[in-house]
Amino acid sequence: MTEPVHNLFDRTADTYDRARRRLIPCFDELYRAAVDALPFEHDDAIEVLDLGAGTGLLSAFVAFSFPRARITMVDAAQQMLVRARERFALGGDRFRFEVADYSVGRITSRYHAILSALSLNHLPDEKKRMLFEQSYAGLSHGGIFVNADRVLGETPELEARLHKSWMRRTRELGVGERDLRQALERMEFDSAATVSDQLEWLRACGFREIGLQYRNLIFAVYSGMK
Numbered sequence: 001m002t003e004p005v006h007n008l009f010d011r012t013a014d015t016y017d018r019a020r021r022r023l024i025p026c027f028d029e030l031y032r033a034a035v036d037a038l039p040f041e042h043d044d045a046i047e048v049l050d051l052g053a054g055t056g057l058l059s060a061f062v063a064f065s066f067p068r069a070r071i072t073m074v075d076a077a078q079q080m081l082v083r084a085r086e087r088f089a090l091g092g093d094r095f096r097f098e099v100a101d102y103s104v105g106r107i108t109s110r111y112h113a114i115l116s117a118l119s120l121n122h123l124p125d126e127k128k129r130m131l132f133e134q135s136y137a138g139l140s141h142g143g144i145f146v147n148a149d150r151v152l153g154e155t156p157e158l159e160a161r162l163h164k165s166w167m168r169r170t171r172e173l174g175v176g177e178r179d180l181r182q183a184l185e186r187m188e189f190d191s192a193a194t195v196s197d198q199l200e201w202l203r204a205c206g207f208r209e210i211g212l213q214y215r216n217l218i219f220a221v222y223s224g225m226k
């Protein structure tokens with residue numbers, strides 16, 4: 001039986017953060033684009049859910065831009081959330097942590113924003129669609145779903161070119177061979193989908209104002225509102 005992907009993240013949690021800016025050459029722009037998609041005011045006390053929060057990198061961007069946001073971070077890899085707890089240790093009860101598989105069960109609370117970074121690509125397409133439905137149900141009216149993710153090129157040829165360019169960029173930025181190997185190992189568990197398919201799936205769930213907010217090589221940010 002295939003090992004669950006969160007086991008791989010548990011094993012590499014210690015070294016996860018150090019290589020992110022090299023493995024994701026557009027790191028800051030990607031995460032900023034996800035936060036810039038949020039249609040809220042700086043001081044709004046929004047309830048936010050971060051799916052596959054890992055060590056809390058996306059949540060840190062949200063917390064900086066929305067200092068009164070209450071953020072729930074969900075991840076199946078306990079060791080990743082240990083790092084997230086450390087990151088937000090001084091943040092008090094604004095930050096909550098849940099070790100759970102977000103692809104099973106329902107989202108029981110109501111959120112103004114449901115976000116995810118580089119995690120939903122691990123789900124098979126059918127489960128992505130189910131998660132989009134769950135997210136729609138878990139949003140309050142006027143709420144927003146935002147996904148910053150590894151995406152597929154729209155054709156196999158385009159995908160091959162974008163992937164090759166991404167590998168070249170990571171090497172130009174000096175990624176360590178061990179970090180690259182670990183990332184490629186984790187990417188074997190990817191089940192990335194094209195942006196056009198994912199926007200279509202959002203539309204089918206009832207989301208409105210659906211759009212692509214950012215695209216760079218194999219990464220994209222897209223969103224939809226309830």
Ligand SMILES: C[S@@+](CC[C@H](N)C(=O)[O-])C[C@H]1O[C@@H](n2cnc3c(N)ncnc32)[C@H](O)[C@@H]1O
Pocket residue numbers: 005006009010051052053054055056057058074075076077080100101102103116117118119122
């Ligand atoms: C590449 S990391 C991204 C972490 C963080 N969002 C970031 O941007 O750095 C992917 C995370 O998704 C988590 N994950 C993958 N599938 C999951 C699932 N079904 N339920 C909960 N967490 C999951 C993994 O454990 C891992 O921590």
